[in-house]
Amino acid sequence: MANGAIVYRSDYHSVNEHTNVLETKSCYKIKCIWSGRIYGNQYNFTWKFNWNKLKKQGVDEITGHIYVSNSYTVLKIDVELTENNQVITKEFGSSHSDGDVYYTYSLTPHYTPVSEKPSDDEMFAPSDQNDAILIVDGKKLHVNKTFLSYHSEFFRALFSSNYKEGQMDEIPIGEVSYEDFALLLSTFYPNPVFVTDATVEKILELARRFLVSSVIKVTEHHLLNMSKIDNQKMLWLADEYGMPALLEKSIRGLDTLAKAKQMKKSQKYDQLSDKTKLKVFDRLMDFI
CATH class of the missing domain: 3.30.710.10 (Potassium Channel Kv1.1; Chain A)
Structure with a gap:
């Protein structure tokens, strides 16, 4: 851990169309489950981060980067974790989608500012x-x-x-x-x-x-202005507690087909009102 950043490098792992979980490792109170598979010439990787121990110590956000590498390619992925067990997913193509792969990350915890509060x-x-x-x-x-x-x-x-x-x-x-x-x-x-x-x-x-x-x-x-909560949860909060401006911003936040599909498949989607589900569906149709 240098300059506040938590740095980790995985072992090399072979990835093919049959692989799933490649590695589960913990580094300074961050547990990461790395999964990967190949579809044709397309890599599909996910990283699931459990940082509940840091959350209990006052960390409210973790930011940084993941670098995933094989013999031919190095890919940089931005990371912004605001929820425990949050999943980072990345797909990318390669003309050489075989051989061993590894990843590194450099992640910096950010602590909740302590405000002056009268007893x-x-x-x-x-x-x-x-x-x-x-x-x-x-x-x-x-x-x-x-x-x-x-x-x-x-x-x-x-x-x-x-x-x-x-x-x-x-x-x-x-x-x-x-x-x-x-x-x-x-x-x-x-x-x-x-x-x-x-x-x-x-x-x-x-x-x-x-x-x-x-x-x-x-x-x-x-x-609307300061939160780092992910868009899916933000949308659910807006719907659940009647915050129209936040709801509209969250719907606009579904700005790609992948994000709209991910929202529709999520557990939070099942908890939405019928009116908001229709908004999500309309947003999905915007990309089709």
């Missing part, structure tokens, strides 16, 4: 500005009714005199952990914490449950 105890401490107490996971959160009601239809109803909870001194909030609830509120409370790729899915799930539309809009902005 949850400070954020939900008693103050003259707070006039309600929520009980989450057995812990007390002192909050402002007007502020929460402005941002959330859920809390607007909860604090209403039409509900018994609105008359309670301490209101229990069930089926959510203290950490997750604090994460949601921290995205729009004073001194908000920015959404990251690591928190985006949990935040969207909670924003939908507690009807905080502004948080969904903030999250969509992150996904």
